[in-house]
Amino acid sequence: MKRLLLFCMLMVLCSVSSRAGIASLFDVDEAAISTSFEDLNMLESFLAEHENATMEDVALHQGVLFNKLNLNMSSALEGIDSILNRPPLGINSFIWGLCLNWVGVVVVYVSATDADATYRRRETTRALIGCGVNAIALGGCTILSIFVPALSIGLW
Amino acid sequence: MKYVKVICLLLCLLGYSRGYGQQFYRITGKLFIKDAGHDQNKSIVAGKFYYDLNHKKLIYDFTFPRKEKIVCIDTLNYKFVEGVYTGREFAITVPESSLFHLALLGSMADFGLKDSFYSISDVSKEGDLIISTWVPPLEAANGFGKVVVSQKNKRLHGVAIFDYKGKLLNKQIVKGYHKVQGLDFPSEILYIYYVDGKESYRAISFRDVLVNDYGEENMYNYPLPK
Numbered sequence: 001m002k003r004l005l006l007f008c009m010l011m012v013l014c015s016v017s018s019r020a021g022i023a024s025l026f027d028v029d030e031a032a033i034s035t036s037f038e039d040l041n042m043l044e045s046f047l048a049e050h051e052n053a054t055m056e057d058v059a060l061h062q063g064v065l066f067n068k069l070n071l072n073m074s075s076a077l078e079g080i081d082s083i084l085n086r087p088p089l090g091i092n093s094f095i096w097g098l099c100l101n102w103v104g105v106v107v108v109y110v111s112a113t114d115a116d117a118t119y120r121r122r123e124t125t126r127a128l129i130g131c132g133v134n135a136i137a138l139g140g141c142t143i144l145s146i147f148v149p150a151l152s153i154g155l156w
Numbered sequence: 157m158k159y160v161k162v163i164c165l166l167l168c169l170l171g172y173s174r175g176y177g178q179q180f181y182r183i184t185g186k187l188f189i190k191d192a193g194h195d196q197n198k199s200i201v202a203g204k205f206y207y208d209l210n211h212k213k214l215i216y217d218f219t220f221p222r223k224e225k226i227v228c229i230d231t232l233n234y235k236f237v238e239g240v241y242t243g244r245e246f247a248i249t250v251p252e253s254s255l256f257h258l259a260l261l262g263s264m265a266d267f268g269l270k271d272s273f274y275s276i277s278d279v280s281k282e283g284d285l286i287i288s289t290w291v292p293p294l295e296a297a298n299g300f301g302k303v304v305v306s307q308k309n310k311r312l313h314g315v316a317i318f319d320y321k322g323k324l325l326n327k328q329i330v331k332g333y334h335k336v337q338g339l340d341f342p343s344e345i346l347y348i349y350y351v352d353g354k355e356s357y358r359a360i361s362f363r364d365v366l367v368n369d370y371g372e373e374n375m376y377n378y379p380l381p382k
Binding site: 025037041043 | 186188190192198200202219220221222230231247248249250273280282283285287289293295296299304306313314316324327329346348355357359361363
C-alpha cells in the first residue's frame with residue numbers, strides 16, 4: 001500500500017514538473033530585456049512625439065542614442081515578417097506545391113476548406129502550379145542525368 | 157411598470173444586436189520595431205500600418221529612418237521610397253496570415269492555428285496560463301515542428317515555434333493589449349530569437365490604434381503601378 005501511494009505521489013510530481021517545463025517556455029529574463037531596450041524605448045518616445053522626425057532630427061536631439069543605432073532598415077523589415085506572420089503557416093501556396101509536391105497541394109486544399117470557394121480554388125491552383133514546376137524541374141534533372149552520362153561515353 | 161418592462165426589453169435587444177453586429181474590417185496605428193541583438197547592434201523603425209479586410213493590402217508607411225512605403229498584397233511587396241515606386245519583391249508570407257488579419261477576424265487567441273492544417277495534441281493549465289501544443293500532420297512532419305501556444309484571460313499570451321527536430325526556433329510574448337472599440341489588439345510583442353545559440357530580442361509596439369476608421373481612406377487601398 002505504501003509503495004502504491006509512493007508511486008502515485010511520484011506520478012503526480014512528474015506530471016507537475018513536466019507541465020512546469022512547458023510553461024517555463026514563456027518565462028523571460030525581464031531585467032536583461034529591460035536593459036537591452038532602455039535607450040530604444042527613449043528613442044521610441046521621441047519618435048512618437050515627433051511623427052515626422054528625420055535622422056538629422058534624431059541626431060540633433062538624441063545624439064548619444066543615435067550613434068548607437070544601426071540604421072540598416074532591411075533588418076527591421078525582416079523583423080516585421082518574423083513577428084507579424086505565422087511563419088510555418090503564412091507560406092504562400094506556390095511554395096507549398098513547389099517544395100512538398102502533391103503533399104503541399106493536399107495541405108493547401110485541406111487548410112483552405114473553411115475559406116470561401118474562390119479563395120480555396122485560387123490557393124489550390126497556385127499550389128498545383130508549384131507542384132507542376134517541381135515536376136518539370138525533377139523531370140529535367142532526370143533527363144539530364146540520363147543524357148549527360150550517355151553523351152560522355154559516346155552512346156549518343 | 158409595463159412601460160419599464162418594454163423599455164428594458166428594447167434596451168436588451170439593442171445591446172444584443174450591437175454586440176452581435178460589431179464587425180471589425182480595418183485597422184491602423186503607429187508601430188515601432190526595436191531590435192536589440194546579442195552583439196549590441198541596435199535599430200529602430202517607426203511608421204504607421206494600415207490593413208483592410210476587403211482590400212487585403214497591408215500598407216507600412218515608415219517615416220524613420222527614412223520615408224518608405226511598403227504595400228504587401230498577395231505574394232508581392234511593392235516599395236515606394238520618398239513617394240517614388242522603386243520596384244517589387246516576391247514575398248514568402250501573405251497579408252492574410254498577418255497579425256492584423258487574425259486580430260480583425262478574432263482568431264488571434266489561438267494564433268490562427270485552429271483554421272490551419274495543425275491539430276491540437278495537448279492542452280494543460282498552469283497558473284493563469286492555458287497551454288496548448290499543436291502538431292503538423294504526419295505528411296508535413298519532416299518540414300514543420302510543433303507550436304506551443306499559451307493563453308491568458310482567453311487572449312494570446314505567447315507562442316513558441318519549434319523546428320521538426322524539436323529545437324526551439326523562436327518565441328513571441330504579447331506583453332499587453334489595447335482594447336479598441338471592443339477589439340483586443342497587442343500593445344507590445346516581444347520576439348526572442350537565437351543567433352549562434354545566444355538570445356536576441358526584437359520588440360514591436362503599437363500606439364494610437366484605430367479600428368474601422370474613415371480617416372486616410374486612400375491609404376487602405378494604396379494605388380499600385382500597373
